[in-house]
Amino acid sequence: MNHHYDTRLLQAGKPDFFQGTAPVNVPVVRTSTVRYQSTQVQRELHERRDNGEEVASYGRHGTDTHRALEQAFNTLEGGHRTFLTPSGLSAIATTLLALLSPGEHALVADSVYSPLRRIEARLLERLNITLTYFSPARDDISTLARPNTRLLYLESPSSLLFEVLDLPALAAAGRALGLTVVADNTWGAGYLYHPLQLGAHVSVHAATKYIGGHSDLMMGAIVVADASRAESLALAYDTLGLAVSADDAYLALRGLRSLPVRLAQHGRNALAVARHLQAHAEVAKVFHPALPEDPGHALWRRDFSGANGLLSIEFSRFGAAAADAFINALTLFGIGASWGGYESLVLAAAPGRLAEHSYWQGTRPVVRLHIGLEDPDDLIADLDQALAAASRQEIDSWSQR
Incomplete structure (x- = not known):
């Protein structure tokens, strides 16, 4: 059979x-x-x-x-x-x-x-x-x-x-x-x-x-x-x-x-978060192939059966200090270098590693998120409050110059 x-x-x-x-x-x-x-x-x-x-x-x-x-x-x-x-x-x-x-x-x-x-x-x-x-x-x-x-x-x-x-x-x-x-x-x-x-x-x-x-x-x-x-x-x-x-x-x-069911939920959660972040004023770009706007979306649809919980964001105006403030303000995301577990994680992308990629054309800090199996609305709320905290720090840093 x-x-x-x-x-x-x-x-x-x-x-x-x-x-x-x-x-x-x-x-x-x-x-x-x-x-x-x-x-x-x-x-x-x-x-x-x-x-x-x-x-x-x-x-x-x-x-x-x-x-x-x-x-x-x-x-x-x-x-x-x-x-x-x-x-x-x-x-x-x-x-x-x-x-x-x-x-x-x-x-x-x-x-x-x-x-x-x-x-x-x-x-x-x-x-x-x-x-x-x-x-x-x-x-x-x-x-x-x-x-x-x-x-x-x-x-x-x-x-x-x-x-x-x-x-x-x-x-x-x-x-x-x-x-x-x-x-x-x-x-x-x-x-x-x-x-x-x-x-x-x-x-x-x-x-x-x-x-x-x-x-x-x-x-x-x-x-x-x-x-x-x-x-x-x-x-x-x-x-x-x-x-x-x-x-x-x-x-x-x-x-x-349990891989099939876990990946399906990771993919749903990550896509919901990615779509929300796309519309945020402090986010210049979201890197996630399941988004129709992603340059690799057509190839992803052809060759893949789904997406996982990974995405990266490039900030629209934050510098390195504000990017750190964003990471440190998160409460549901652990700071960690790996991914693939049930939990959500966040990591600043090292500029030197980005520079190795010919695909990278940006100038602002990039943060990688692993979207876990928590409720996506809770993750989105946490991201929003962290972006707001980082925005306040960015404004304060400009006012002190």
Whole structure:
């Protein structure tokens, strides 16, 4: 029977029956050492692992808890194999190290998650691996590719400003050049967006965010579309000694079960807040692809099934001090760097990170909001009073000049 996607997601990784019964949720299997019934069994399991089979021959290699989450990620993304990492950043670093060799080159969209640039400066440069950052909207990657270019790295929507990329077109261009196409799918959480179906070979996640959904775990995931690249990832993954705890795998799997309903509510709340802020005199621009006025709205409607709780605002006249006053006046928004949990968060966008984006054309401070699952009218009232407080501070600062 061809079940609905949501149904398949809820069923993925479900425990099998044993002696006629089974728990609803996969058990948390914690171990470092795996015991073998005999040396023959030990040899057989190691041989199966050497042949690429995912078996629990040592705690670092994962247990049934990890296998269930990996299976759920494969269902979520339509992938061939999933690798779980300790964080989203480690998923990015592992992917780059696995798929690039010394002397090779990659093309990277300039609006990607900013810490990727730290991977380049602190690690890749030492290995003689070079990156070129490009504007997805303006640059033709065929003119930027070199004989040693091997990889195209994309993120859509982009970090901070949520620029939507034409992933099918970029992926087709990358494939025509013989490049491996990698897409960061943290914004879409694997549910709202399906890069592997749009032409990417690899999809990376910060499962810390919407997959976990409760701000209580750190995890990354790498979902690979084909066996050959999965083999390259497996070698790097094992050599780097990466592992996640069974407890975190259990929490991520539990969060994934409620992902569809949580994302739907986040999307509704964020759109209500975004529309309200669009009409506010102190807000020059709202960055949110679900808004019809957003430059990427048409691509978002074509390639995505919904939106999440993220939006950013550029102020119309506030300086840095008034922007800080706005943030500090909020009562329902915590000041925090992550997002994807049930709670609302706020963060000032660092000017240096905005400057990395060719998409950024503004001059005023930008604040990123994560709209949580609170009542949207309460969030709007809190934003209004904070904007009023910041406006008073801006007026006072002008009067003292």
